[in-house]
Amino acid sequence: MxxxxxxxxxxxxxxxxxxxxxxxxxxxxxxxxxxxxxxxxxxxxxxxxxxxxxxxxxxxxxxxxxxxxxxxxxxxRCSSYQFSSNRAFESCNELPVLDSFLHYNYDASSGIMELAYRRTKVTTGRWVAWAVNPTSTGMVGSQAIVAYPLPDGTVRVYTSPIRSYQTTMQEGDLSFNVSGLSATYQDNEIVIFASLQLPGGTINTVWQDGTVSGNTPQPHSTSGDNVRSISTINLISGVSGAVGGGGSKLRKRNIHGVLNGVSWGIMMPMGAIIARYMRVFEAAEPAWFYLHAFCQASAYIIGVAGWATGLQLGAESAGIRYDTHRAIGITLFSLATLQAFALFLRPRPEHKQRKYWNIYHHTLGYGIIVLGVVNVFKGLGILSPTRQWRDSYIGIVVALAILALLLEAFTWYLVLKRRRLQQHSSKSSSRPDAGPRPFP
Structure with a gap:
């Protein structure tokens, strides 16, 4: 129809x-x-x-x-789906992510759940899995049924208890009885059939997919929909819902991303723009310095809060590692802390060591900005938000870059103009500027 x-x-x-x-x-x-x-x-x-x-x-x-x-x-798409084996299921849940559907019958008197887990848009070289976690809401401890198509057109299907995040989905017995295990693969769709002996009430479910190397399933992605594929199902009523713990962790990830995006990715570059270009205007003395200090100090405080949420997320997600993102984050925090403490050692402008301090301050500052922007994009890749978030941040970075280029050109125009005026001035004692004035 x-x-x-x-x-x-x-x-x-x-x-x-x-x-x-x-x-x-x-x-x-x-x-x-x-x-x-x-x-x-x-x-x-x-x-x-x-x-x-x-x-x-x-x-x-x-x-x-x-x-x-x-x-x-x-x-x-769900309840009226016709299985090729003419099987019929009373209940059907369209799972929220990964193009998946769960069809099932549940007999409360015997505790038997007959199910068909259906995953669409599956290409060869990929595995799919559906699991029940009897003890918690996460991946570790889940009792999984895994399937993937073989080159000869058949489907390998087996059970696998998940004991760690770095699992390769080894075959093994589950903590409850499984019978009638089979799977089909047709028109890029895998369907897993099984009967499970489960207690009544609400169960925690997990479903995933990933790549297959040789004959070994590889770890699934740890971003985007692959970290959202958990839910609960009431076997009696058929009502499904999001898992509270997963939603809480996702909120923490979003908070972590927003804090770090605003601090390292936006406020730090803005503070540098203020320091480099506002100070060429004599009327901006000393307001530019206080604006620069306020912007960078605020960015540092917000960034430390974002860094702390990242550490907490890492502690709560044992086995899930983002080594590059984590290393850049630790480096950012360390360099920014050094930059903050270096302010207490800043020589006076007329001191002979001031130029060396300026070199240190500028080099470290620009390095922090570059690392911050890079790590924001790393974080966006991990979170996999809707496209508008990435596009919005790209727009902000481009706008700041264009603003910096325009101000750079205007700054040099002012510098060259002042140099010409000084060359025609009788006050030869004043030294002409050689370029944009450095940071304090």
Whole structure:
């Protein structure tokens, strides 16, 4: 049925837009001379004409039909799916990520759950798995059923208890009885069938996918949808929901990303721009210095908070490692702390050692900015947020870069202009500037 209805949906959308452009238009609905909007002077009120009402109800009917088709199409993806083996399942859950569906029957008296885990868009060289975790809500401790297509067209399916995050899905017995284990692979879709002996109530479920090297499943991705593929299912009511712990961890990851993106990725570059370009204006003395100090100090404090949340996330996610991101984060914190303490050792402007301190301060500062921006992009790759977040940050970085280039050109214009004025001045005792003034 779905394949017959689906081609009609674009045409219906086009027709609705056409009808809307004709009938939901102030000039066509509310015209006093075309009988589409009649004014009754006796009652001082306005009513739609029968013609307009007919068009309005036609449009409403079209929208209702389209809504019904959309809802029906979504439902057919799950509850109305027809298995090639003519098996039937009373309950079906469309899992929120990884293009997965869980069909099942549950007999409360015997505790038997007959299931079909269906994973679409599976290519050769990839494995899929569905698991129940009897003891917690995470990956470790889950009792998994794994399947992947073989080069000869058959499917290997087996059980695997997960004891660590670095598992390669070794075959083994589960903590509960499993029978009727089989799997099919057709049209890039794997379906796992099994019967499990489970207690009633709510169960914790996990589902995953990854690559296969040779005949060995490799660890799955630890970002994006692969860290969101956990839920609970009430076997009696069929109601599924997000796992509280997973949602809490995701919130912490988002907080970690926002704190570090704002501090290292935005405020630090802004502080450097303030210091380099505001100080060329004599009227900005000494306001530029206080603005620069406030911006960098705030960025450091927020960055330390973000760094601390990263450490906490690492402690709560044993076995999940992002070595490059972690190493850059530790380096950033260390360099920024050195930069902060170096302010207490800053010589006076006239001191002979001041130029060496300036070199140290500038080099470290620019290094922190580069590492910060790089690590923000590393973090975005790990979190895998919607595209608008990455695009927004790219837009901010590009805008700051363009601003810096424009200010750099303007700064050199001022410097060269002042140099020319000084060359024609009788005050030869003053030394002309040789370029943009350095950081303090």
């Amino acid at each position: 779905l394949h017959l209805i689906s081609p009609l949906i674009p045409s219906l959308f086009h027709y609705i837009l056409h009808v809307s452009s004709l009938y939901i238009n102030p000039n066509s609905l509310f015209s006093s001379h075309n009988s589409k909007f009649r004014t009754c002077s006796q009652h001082n009120s306005a009513v739609l004409s029968p013609i307009s009402m007919e068009k309005f109800w036609n449009l409403t009917l079209l929208l209702s039909v389209l809504t019904s088709i959309t809802v029906y199409s979504t439902a057919e």
